[in-house]
Structure formats: structure tokens, C-alpha cells
Amino acid sequence: MSSRLARIREALEAAFAPTRLIVNDDSHLHAGHAGARDGRGHYSVEIVSAAFAGKTSLARHRAVYAALGQMMTTDIHALQIQARAPGEPD
Template sequence: MNVNVGERRVALIRAAIETALAPVALEVVDESHLHAGHEGARDGRGHFAVHVVSAAFAGLRPLARHRLVFDAVGELMRTDIHALSIRAQTPDEAGGG
């Protein structure tokens, strides 16, 4: 995969999550290279891992938190993301609150 494509995708994911969830911490990692040759990687979309720390997750169970992240990246799931690993925490859970 072209490095510029991966960097562009990371920037798009980061911007979408920052806009929707106002995180106090956000890490987006392109793990596409770990899945080269994988059946699901053949369509050209990437594999990513995100760690999001946001007050928006307060009082929500993990599934609801993941839905917020998937809603944030929206159309990118069809165009740029094949797989998204999510770690979603509140600031208190992450030790920052």
C-alpha cells in the first residue's frame, strides 16, 4: 500500500473522530501492513486501530461507544476502512480525569 494513502487515511480518520467526539487523546494506527494478502485487504481499504479518550463515552457500554466511533468515521467505512479496532475510554478510565 502506498504510504501516502495510509497517511491520508489516518488523517481522515483522525479528523472525523476529532470533529464528532472532541477527544482529549486520540491515537490512530495504520495496521494495513500486518494484513497484506488477507482476503479482506484485497479491496484496497485499510486496517486501522484507534484509541479514543473522550467524555462523550461517559455512562456508555462498550458497544454504544463503538457505535459512536463508527458513526464518526461514517462513509470512510465504505471507502477507506476495511477493519477498525477500537479502544474507547473516558478520561477517568484513561487516568486523565
């Protein structure tokens, strides 16, 4: 696992204590993309946490961005997020 993936995973685990967390580096799918030239990556996250219960999709995404903090400007160019509370369908 790359250090970026590990840092993303650690930040999300610390913030949300998820029951499910999958973090993928999708950067290879965006080779040649203008945003990939600066070295930041494209990632996808699937996260299930009780912390998302009762929150809108927008609030969940904002919470994930906040948990990742500075990495959103230094390491991550694009982030696809699937954030659910336990028991919610995929």
C-alpha cells in the first residue's frame, strides 16, 4: 500500500471508526489528465460509518474532506466518495 493510501486510510479511520472502508488509487485511469500532472492522485473511497447517520450526502462529503484536511490540496486531485451509514443500501 502506498504511503498516500495509508495516510488517507488512517485519517478516515481516526475520524469515523468505519465498519467498512475501501480506498483505491485510481490515478492510473487518469494518466495524461491535466490534474494528474502536478503529482496529486485520483482516489475513490467507500466508507460506512455510524457517524453518517442522519446526514445528507453533502454533509457526508464535507466531513470526509475535513477529515482529509491538507491532503485535499497536497496529495489528492480528485476523490470519488461513497459514504453510507450502517444498514443503508449500496
